[in-house]
Amino acid sequence: MSASPSLLPHSVIVTRLRAAGCVFAEDEAQLLISTARTPDDLATMVDRRVDGLPLEHVLGWAEFCGLRIMMDPGVFVPRRRTEFLVGRAAVLAPPRAVVVDLCCGSGALGAALAAALDRVELYAADIDPAAVRCARRNVAAAGGQVYEGDLYEPLPAALRGRVDVLLANVPYVPTEEIELLPAEARIHEARVALDGGSDGLDVLRRVTAAASRWLTPGGSLLFETSERQAPHAVETVARSGLIPRVVTSDELYATVVIATRPSTKP
Template sequence: MKDVGADVVSRTVSRLRDAGCVFAEEEAELIVGEAADATELDIMVARRMSGVPLEVILGWVGFHGLRVEVDAGVFVPRRRTSFLVRQAVTLTRPRAVVVDLCCGTGAIGLAVAAAVPHVELHACDVDPVAVRNAARNVGAVGGHTWCGDLFAPLPTTLLGRVHVVVVNAPYVPTAEIALMPAEARDHEPHHSLDGGVDGVAFHRRIGAEVGRWLIPGGHVLIETSEGQAELSADALSRAGLDVTLATSEDLGATAVIGRRRE
């Protein structure tokens, strides 16, 4: 909204704070700035008060310095995942082939391609809603999108040609989904959260398949948690990859990195 008075922002802050929004001031500024008029502002605030994620209401999220479009029903990129992007960028050379697996909005692949020139980017997800969302984001950097289970939809011409695979697969243990914040639990699809009994079911499947897609010396990087890092690392080492771990205390982020031997 243009020419908004301080009283409008103040009332919006109060409504959000009363609904339990921890960052009411910051959210109010974003919502007021995005709303076209007073009617739309009221609708957006009401949605936020009901628990709809801010990023879905805005239709975008700031991620790794980029504005990434976010559709309803798609996993919202987390700030901590920018650590995975930083690790991937250090391992990606210009003109590399990069696969963003379980891509959701395509934010990770987009961020890598935005940082490294002339990357050939492929983004995959099992959910057609996510793939449509990702297509708009990665299309901005010439990326390709594919719909299907893990590596299955990728063209076989990529076998043995991929330099970097980046993965933010579901890694929440099934029993812990009920303990997640309502924003995720009630507004993000469970298939984008549920990592199986111990949270690393997808990591094991990826470890078993990734080697045949990577070039010798190629890398796979998977976001995981500190408590699951050993299991995620084991999933890659059992597949014959050389494994290292990277962590960020500031972001509370952990990544397991596997390298295909030469």
């Protein structure tokens, strides 16, 4: 049963959302109404949104690359700009690609890439138990497996040297800038998914240092960074023996570094 607008009219919801600072109040109101199963559900969802909970956590899903990604409280919400990273990965992936999604959060990147390709062998990992539980729901359709642990640590050893596409949506916000983030992220998303250390590149350094041991020759690591951090990220990639290149999307305000393991083939 859908919520009855007569019990909580669209205009009332919009007014409350606007007062709470929601920029796209009309669109959000429609999403809440269409998602709620009962009038009571709708009232509760509106209250949670007005209290500052991210819309995706209130709805229980996020739209990403045309998919409905299931979301749980506290789990990092996939950003629309990261669709650019998935698109670049899809171009690079060979047939029947072996894909690993590190720092997977909800598993959105791996699930979206699997949906864009014909067949993939998909693995994902995250250190946050809540994220792992959420990701397992989202990668199930692709037959993927999700592991709990620190970066590469929980992955099957048999994957070493076999990975065609390594997605790593690493946290890259410098620690001292966490407090500058919008409250939706700062308060309601796990800090481990945001905090990249003093310069924002701590996790990235660890990922790139070991990437060549997991990538197949010619395979690529893709990660997002800020425009300001990109030159330092490129240096980090080069020091790890990978070949870096930077691609950008002005439309999505996205900066992605592609780091390729040199091919051993003549």
